[in-house]
Amino acid sequence: MEDTYYDTSWLVHSVRKLTPSLLSLFAPTSTDSERSHQTDILTTHASAFAEFIGRDRPRYESEEEKEKLGLLRQCRWTLLGGTSGAAEECPMHYRAGRKRNRDDDATSSVNGIVISLIYEKSTYKFIIYANHINASKRSRTAPSGSFAPTAPENQTAILLSKSSPTILKALMSYVSDKFALPDIYSLHLPSKFIQGTLQNYLLTISSSLTASASDLMQSKMQDLFIDVISSVRLTISFSAPVAPHLKSLDVAVAPYAVLKAIPEHGRSVDNRKHFMETIANFIWAHTGLKLPVDLEYTRDAVAQHVNNGFGEETANKPEPMKISRISNAAYAISCDHRVKFVARAVNAVDDPEQQPQDNCVRVANRDLLVAMLDEARRQALVG
Numbered sequence: 488m489e490d491t492y493y494d495t496s497w498l499v500h501s502v503r504k505l506t507p508s509l510l511s512l513f514a515p516t517s518t519d520s521e522r523s524h525q526t527d528i529l530t531t532h533a534s535a536f537a538e539f540i541g542r543d544r545p546r547y548e549s550e551e552e553k554e555k556l557g558l559l560r561q562c563r564w565t566l567l568g569g570t571s572g573a574a575e576e577c578p579m580h581y582r583a584g585r586k587r588n589r590d591d592d593a594t595s596s597v598n599g600i601v602i603s604l605i606y607e608k609s610t611y612k613f614i615i616y617a618n619h620i621n622a623s624k625r626s627r628t629a630p631s632g633s634f635a636p637t638a639p640e641n642q643t644a645i646l647l648s649k650s651s652p653t654i655l656k657a658l659m660s661y662v663s664d665k666f667a668l669p670d671i672y673s674l675h676l677p678s679k680f681i682q683g684t685l686q687n688y689l690l691t692i693s694s695s696l697t698a699s700a701s702d703l704m705q706s707k708m709q710d711l712f713i714d715v716i717s718s719v720r721l722t723i724s725f726s727a728p729v730a731p732h733l734k735s736l737d738v739a740v741a742p743y744a745v746l747k748a749i750p751e752h753g754r755s756v757d758n759r760k761h762f763m764e765t766i767a768n769f770i771w772a773h774t775g776l777k778l779p780v781d782l783e784y785t786r787d788a789v790a791q792h793v794n795n796g797f798g799e800e801t802a803n804k805p806e807p808m809k810i811s812r813i814s815n816a817a818y819a820i821s822c823d824h825r826v827k828f829v830a831r832a833v834n835a836v837d838d839p840e841q842q843p844q845d846n847c848v849r850v851a852n853r854d855l856l857v858a859m860l861d862e863a864r865r866q867a868l869v870g
Contacts, residue, residue, distance in 0.1 A: 488853040489567055491601055493830040495612065495649050500659075500824065501674040501863040502644040505617065509666040510642060512566075513597045513617055529564040529600075532665070536602070537562035539661050540654065548653060557607025567599035567614070604654065611650035613658055617642065618860055643864040645674060645856075647826075673824045674863050678809040681820050682780060684858050685813050686762045688851045689716065692817075693749045695847035696836070713742040715817055715832045715848060719766075722812035722821070723776065729807040738776070744769045779808060817848055818855065826859070828852050 512529070516522045537559060541549065598618050604611040648655050659671050692715060696708045719740040725733055748765035763780040771777050812821035817832035819825070833848045843849065 488828070488849045488856065490830070491567070491612070491614070492647075492852070492856070493828050493833065496819075496825060496827045497614075497647040497649060498655075498824055499674045499676075499826055499859060500646040500648065500671055501866065502615065502646055502662075502668060503670040503672070503867045504668070505642040505644055506667050506669075509615075509644075509662070509668065510617075512600060515597065525566070529566070533562045533564040533602075535665075536564075536658070536661050537604075540604075540657050544653075552651070552653070556609050559604060559606055561603070561605040563601075563603045563605070565601045565603070566597045567601055567616075568597040602658065604650070611654055612648075613650065613655075614647040615644050615662075616647065616856060616860060617644040618857055643860065643867050645860050645863050646671060674859065674866070675824055676820065676822050676859070676862060678806065678811060678822055680858075680862055681813050681822065682763055682810060684820065684855055685719070687858070688818070688855055689719075689745065689749055689762070691851040691854060692716065692847055693746075695850070709746060711836065712746065715835045716742065716745065717816035718742055719745050720812075720814045721766075721770070721778075721810050722814075723778065724809055724811040724822075726807045735811065736776075738770050738774060740766055740769060776808075778810060779806065780810070818852065820855070826855075 512525070514525075516525055540559070599614050599616040602613040602615070646659075648658070650658070662668055663671065693712060696712055697705075699708075721738045721740065722735050723738060724735045744766070748762045748769070750761055767778045767780045809822075811823070813819070817829055819827045833846055833852075836846055836848055838846075
């Protein structure tokens with residue numbers, strides 16, 4: 488996953504349905520002429536959006552923005568992916584040492600658009616992420632349990648934003664108008680979802696470090712895991728009937744407890760439910776809180792819900808107590824459509840002999856990003 492995602496606290500939005508005009512920006516290019524044409528289109532949008540921002544705005548808003556940010560120096564629209572994106576989408580088994588096929592690096596696709604507003608005093612940034620790869624490639628590279636390739640009419644994207652509410656609203660208006668997008672809304676993530684992604688994230692890191700270590704180095708690998716993840720902090724939110732005067736409570740799960748909860752390398756995916764159960768028992772023993780953890784919300788379950796057309800039977804029911812935010816030294820995610828990836832964790836496992844896309848933290852982050860995209864698609868399909 489590219490560096491532009493890191494060390495930024497993102498708000499996550501769902502672009503419910505992509506239109507052909509927006510999808511055309513994600514089309515792979517193979518010639519200099521095509522790339523030049525694509526660059527011209529992006530440059531045109533950058534200029535038009537910079538002009539759109541200042542259109543029909545109250546004078547006081549413009550003056551406040553100028554005082555806070557300074558003048559707008561540059562607006563850029565750039566693509567994420569391309570040749571590097573092809574490498575980034577490599578399946579996890581490549582990390583075990585399998586040599587890449589030449590075709591894998593030759594076939595490339597754009598997976599995102601970065602929109603940057605560079606002011607004198609600050610920079611605002613947006614990423615439209617669609618993971619738009621062709622069907623044959625998706626079938627080869629998708630992790631077990633992920634969705635089948637989607638038809639163009641069912642394409643969904645997520646929008647990551649770091650800006651003021653006014654500029655975010657302006658961007659939404661611009662892309663909705665220019666690309667005829669039907670709906671963009673905040674992607675509120677279910678508690679079950681963020682619990683499931685925590686299991687997958689930590690298992691990816693642990694499995695990769697364990698596979699690369701000899702028996703004599705296991706203690707060193709455990710130390711490295713702790714350096715990457717540290718403790719896991721869970722924010723538990725309460726509804727009024729349970730705790731009228733307590734909105735939330737933070738609980739830190741010690742690194743040794745996190746390591747103990749992770750299934751041993753080589754165990755089946757079905758045993759991943761052991762993870763949250765162990766974490767819940769740890770919290771119960773130390774705080775007396777019995778968490779309503781969900782033991783079955785894995786990517787397989789998400790895919791089944793989409794393919795079967797199930798609705799969110801319990802999504803609209805208020806939960807008296809739930810895990811609303813999860814954070815560690817590598818990433819943070821919350822139910823209120825926020826996510827952050829930390830560059831330090833990537834640097835902690837950097838190996839000069841490996842390709843950047845093989846860095847296990849980058850892989851885990853990319854999988855989390857794809858999981859959020861899958862969740863956006865699920866919510867779009869169930870309405």
